Amino acid sequence: MDEKTNFIVYCIEEYKAAKGLNGKRVIELFNRCRVIDYIRDYYEALHTTGKQYIVDDISMYIEAREFSM
Numbered sequence: 001m002d003e004k005t006n007f008i009v010y011c012i013e014e015y016k017a018a019k020g021l022n023g024k025r026v027i028e029l030f031n032r033c034r035v036i037d038y039i040r041d042y043y044e045a046l047h048t049t050g051k052q053y054i055v056d057d058i059s060m061y062i063e064a065r066e067f068s069m
Contacts, residue, residue: 018051019059029062
């Protein structure tokens, strides 16, 4: 796997653990809200931050996407 793919997996696992969700639920949510595209697009900035920032940032992104859907 390349660095971006490894980082996406890391983000999924950290989000899953922080929110107490199972993997299937996280993938469904990430697919619906296009979170993987977001992580890929902002990889350069996100991979330099800590796990709490990443989880918070993804959470805010999801909230904004769900609100606009």
